[in-house]
Amino acid sequence: xxxxxxxxxxxxxxPLPVPSPLPQPPVASAADATPASVxxxxxxxxxxxxxxxxxxxxxNSFAAVMLxxxxxxxxxxxxxxVILVVHSRLSLIQFGWKFFTxxxxxxxxxxxxxxxxxxxxxxxxxxxxxMAVPLAxxxxxxxxxxxxxxxxxxxxxxxxxxxxxxxxVYGLWAVFVLVPLMRDLIGxxxxxxxxxxxxxxxxxxGVGLLTASMILAIMILPIISSLTRDIMNAxxxxxxxxxxxxxxxxxxxxxxxxxxxxxxxxxxxxxxxLGRALxxxxxxxxxxxxxxxxxxxxxxPGYTLASVIANEFSEATGDxxxxxxxxxGLALFLVTIVVNAIARLMVWAVTRNAPARVN
Amino acid sequence: MSxxxxxxxxxxxxxxxxxxxxxxxxxxxxxxxxxxxxxxxTVLVILPLVAILFYLIxxxxxxxxxxxxxxxxAPVGEVGGGMANSIVGSGIVLFLASLMGIPIGIAAGVYLxxxxxxxxxxxxxxxxxxxxxxxxSIVMGIxxxxxxxxxxxxxxxxxxxxxxxxxxxxxxxxxxxxxxxxVPHAIREAALGLGxxxxxxxxxxxxxxASPGIITGCMLAFARVAGETAPLLFTAFGNQFWSFKLxxxxxxxxxxxxxxxxxxxxxxHRLAWxxxxxxxxxxxxxxxxxxxxxxxxxxxxGS
Numbered sequence: 001x002x003x004x005x006x007x008x009x010x011x012x013x014x015p016l017p018v019p020s021p022l023p024q025p026p027v028a029s030a031a032d033a034t035p036a037s038v039x040x041x042x043x044x045x046x047x048x049x050x051x052x053x054x055x056x057x058x059x060n061s062f063a064a065v066m067l068x069x070x071x072x073x074x075x076x077x078x079x080x081x082v083i084l085v086v087h088s089r090l091s092l093i094q095f096g097w098k099f100f101t102x103x104x105x106x107x108x109x110x111x112x113x114x115x116x117x118x119x120x121x122x123x124x125x126x127x128x129x130x131m132a133v134p135l136a137x138x139x140x141x142x143x144x145x146x147x148x149x150x151x152x153x154x155x156x157x158x159x160x161x162x163x164x165x166x167x168x169v170y171g172l173w174a175v176f177v178l179v180p181l182m183r184d185l186i187g188x189x190x191x192x193x194x195x196x197x198x199x200x201x202x203x204x205x206g207v208g209l210l211t212a213s214m215i216l217a218i219m220i221l222p223i224i225s226s227l228t229r230d231i232m233n234a235x236x237x238x239x240x241x242x243x244x245x246x247x248x249x250x251x252x253x254x255x256x257x258x259x260x261x262x263x264x265x266x267x268x269x270x271x272x273x274l275g276r277a278l279x280x281x282x283x284x285x286x287x288x289x290x291x292x293x294x295x296x297x298x299x300x301p302g303y304t305l306a307s308v309i310a311n312e313f314s315e316a317t318g319d320x321x322x323x324x325x326x327x328x329g330l331a332l333f334l335v336t337i338v339v340n341a342i343a344r345l346m347v348w349a350v351t352r353n354a355p356a357r358v359n
Numbered sequence: 360m361s362x363x364x365x366x367x368x369x370x371x372x373x374x375x376x377x378x379x380x381x382x383x384x385x386x387x388x389x390x391x392x393x394x395x396x397x398x399x400x401t402v403l404v405i406l407p408l409v410a411i412l413f414y415l416i417x418x419x420x421x422x423x424x425x426x427x428x429x430x431x432x433a434p435v436g437e438v439g440g441g442m443a444n445s446i447v448g449s450g451i452v453l454f455l456a457s458l459m460g461i462p463i464g465i466a467a468g469v470y471l472x473x474x475x476x477x478x479x480x481x482x483x484x485x486x487x488x489x490x491x492x493x494x495x496s497i498v499m500g501i502x503x504x505x506x507x508x509x510x511x512x513x514x515x516x517x518x519x520x521x522x523x524x525x526x527x528x529x530x531x532x533x534x535x536x537x538x539x540x541x542v543p544h545a546i547r548e549a550a551l552g553l554g555x556x557x558x559x560x561x562x563x564x565x566x567x568x569a570s571p572g573i574i575t576g577c578m579l580a581f582a583r584v585a586g587e588t589a590p591l592l593f594t595a596f597g598n599q600f601w602s603f604k605l606x607x608x609x610x611x612x613x614x615x616x617x618x619x620x621x622x623x624x625x626x627x628h629r630l631a632w633x634x635x636x637x638x639x640x641x642x643x644x645x646x647x648x649x650x651x652x653x654x655x656x657x658x659x660x661g662s
Binding site: 055058059062063065066067068069070071072073074076077079080083084086087134135136137138139141142143146155158159160161162164165166167168169170171172173175176177218221225249250251252254272275276278279280281282286306309310313314325326329332333336337339340341343344 | 386387389390393394396397398399400401403404405407408410411414415418462463466467469470471473474475480481483484486487488489490491492493494495496497498499500501502504505506509525528529532556557558561582583585586587588589592593596613616617620621628631632635638639642643646
């Protein structure tokens with residue numbers, strides 16, 4: 001091997017010819033050449049490189065550290081699951097699967113069942129979805145298809161701000177503005193109009209399932225609308241143009257060309273919103289009334305899985321009580337994981353490989 | 360039936376016929392109707408935001424004063440007092456969380472973008488990060504309680520920091536990965552061509568190029584956990600007095616707002632509004648800064 005030639009692997013990574021009379025390079029970072037022979041007639045560069053040693057150790061250890069950090073995400077999920085199972089074993093053994101179908105919640109006699117909380121969680125989340133989804137779709141359609149370009153940035157910025165407000169601030173606002181409004185204005189109005197359905201019976205305290213659903217709807221709106229917007233942006237423009245070329249009006253174009261193409265992704269976005277609604281804690285705890293009871297009326301105070309943990313965890317006396325609360329946490333964890341996983345797969349199926357639409 | 364004559368070709372359309380005109384009118388009416396609904400929806404969404412912001416500024420600004428930033432909470436019944444300890448406490452907990460969460464998040468993102476292209480493991484990590492992002496914060500709170508607080512036998516700032524750090528990791532990982540994916544391959548190849556080792560390329564070239572976007576991601580994650588109350592309820596727990604030790608319960612702004620908001624005292628409600636205003640201004644400022652810097656400095660082109 002001639003002394004001016006480089007080793008083959010060096011050649012493959014830098015095809016430039018190396019001028020030999022160069023002084024030692026000031027940037028001392030080239031290191032992945034393995035000297036085949038250390039002879040007397042080495043060029044200065046060769047000499048320099050041979051003293052540097054191989055960089056493969058540094059490279060490999062760097063890759064290993066990065067891999068470790070990536071795997072720590074698995075570890076976190078696994079660790080949350082294991083720790084919840086371990087700490088809820090008392091209640092898991094005592095009540096078994098019946099825990100989720102029992103109505104009792106009596107810390108004094110040690111009798112626990114999660115049904116009222118499951119009911120409260122499902123009722124508030126689904127009601128919130130009913131309110132938020134049409135609005136969120138409307139906003140997304142407006143922003144992607146109808147909005148004048150001048151307004152697009154400010155409105156999307158505003159809706160994103162809505163997502164940045166902490167939930168405790170929503171709760172504070174709900175306690176002092178929404179609850180009185182509900183008690184004095186919206187509640188009586190709903191009773192007058194829809195009282196016959198039986199969903200608006202009983203005393204209206206202002207706090208209750210309906211108020212909690214309203215604040216939840218406000219909170220999940222920005223998530224659903226911004227995701228839906230991304231998904232609708234991923235629909236290629238040629239689809240829109242094709243439908244318009246057939247003589248469709250703008251709404252028909254949106255319905256046939258955009259919504260039909262992105263329906264899986266939109267369902268995914270809605271499920272992500274559902275996942276957020278199921279786990280939302282603070283704002284709901286502040287306005288739902290915190291009463292473990294199943295009632296048909298939406299004015300009645302309720303309780304959700306997350307808010308019973310928030311309220312009773314730090315004052316839980318006795319191991320069984322604590323373990324029952326942790327089991328509720330475990331249920332919440334599993335349900336949100338499943339909902340989120342399905343939702344992510346749906347969104348992923350639509351937006352994957354989709355080139356961003358050039359506006 | 361199958362022997363329909365070929366002469367059954369479509370007649371030339373009569374665009375002036377009554378049914379056609381009615382049809383067109385109906386379609387364009389639907390169009391306007393739905394457009395109107397969309398505009399109405401947008402207005403309905405903007406309305407609560409404006410209402411919340413307006414009410415917050417109105418209530419918060421009238422109750423903010425210097426004492427809020429310099430005093431610790433006053434006992435019930437006494438006028439005055441502030442949330443100085445909560446602001447400092449929030450700062451400490453968030454600093455701890457960033458110290459743990461940001462390096463892990465960025466490193467995982469670097470793995471996904473630089474080393475894990477096309478690997479099944481990388482897809483799995485990506486998916487897990489997305490799913491972890493949706494796990495309710497209260498669940499984080501009780502698992503960290505079970506892990507750290509039960510072992511230590513007391514609430515601590517450290518536990519709060521760990522809980523928030525776990526919440527920061529998935530957001531940062533995903534944004535880091537997305538930002539690294541926008542760095543053109545030519546730049547990496549140039550560095551590798553100069554003989555720079557791969558680890559050095561990742562740090563000084565890829566990460567450096569994508570840094571505005573990555574900082575954006577970190578700020579967004581920071582803003583998100585800054586307002587989190589649920590994971591701190593059973594970890595940091597809150598404190599009415601000054602506390603700087605990591606092994607002691609510590610006050611935090613969102614916790615204090617929660618405690619004051621559900622209390623029956625007017626004076627505490629006033630402080631809760633002031634605290635919310637401070638919290639939200641902090642978050643909005645960081646989000647707005649992010650918006651300004653996000654579109655600047657990122658290399659365009661893509662891979």
